[in-house]
Amino acid sequence: MQVRHTQRQGNKIELQMTPMIDIVFQLLVFFIMTFKIVTPEGDFNIRMPIAAPSEGQPDPDLLPPIQVRLQSTGTGHLSAIRMGEKSLGRNFEELNKEIRQIVGPSTGPNVTGAAEIEIDADYALRFEYVMDAITAISGYVGEDGSIITLAEKIKFAPPRKP
């Protein structure tokens, strides 16, 4: 009853903002401190079971894998790209063009992903060049920004021990 009486008198109840602002700033500082700009990462999925000993005759429809050879300099940098017997210099664009000619885009009439590519890299070659080769083999970015898939079956040759 006493409370009602004071309300009738028109006294204002002031909210204490200070604790709330304290907590809010604490939260803000926490999130600012833990904030980290993370660039997106993506995967190249490779299905590579261990080579089982072939039983019987190999499938005649199955194309032999296309060999992509990556040679390295003494320091691990790329010295040459070869596809089969053809030398492509050090240009992954050329490799991409060659793969496009052989495999064709996924939207085309060619059977996509049927061709198997085997990457045979020198032991000391830096992994970034292998990733460049996988990128050139896997596909390319079309004019509209969409990814056009080329070969999906990628495997690695046994390591060339120095």
Next chain:
Amino acid sequence: MARRKRLRSSGGSAEGDMTPMIDMTFQLIAFFMVLVNFSEVDQNERIRLPLSQLAKPPDAPLPDPITLQLTREGTILLGGQEFSVEQLPVPLRRERQVLENTPGKSVRGATIVIRADMAAKAGIVQEVIRACQDNGFERFALRAKQVAERRPT
């Protein structure tokens, strides 16, 4: 002016309006809360991933991922421990046993995520893949950092 003078003279306190500041602060908190990323389990500052134009983040999470981080020195980080390529079969066998003893999971269904440093040797990556294959793993995901433009060679 007249009102303020009157207030001051009568001893009333001039309080600033806190509402815009609180609004902005909450907006900032909401912004940072949405962008905060605690999933740093599979990331390591020692690894500088290679760049690729086609490395798009996966639409769905990979099935039973096991992350192997390859440093530029040629060592492998798995579950907070560092191994050499020769030592790698031991923890892989352990992972395989865990998968085999878990109902509904299999070694063939699991994915080995390889986060290799851009300067790691290709041969080491191949040896790691070979060691995983020897333990029955078939699915591999080579991780790269997404870039907008193709890297010049």
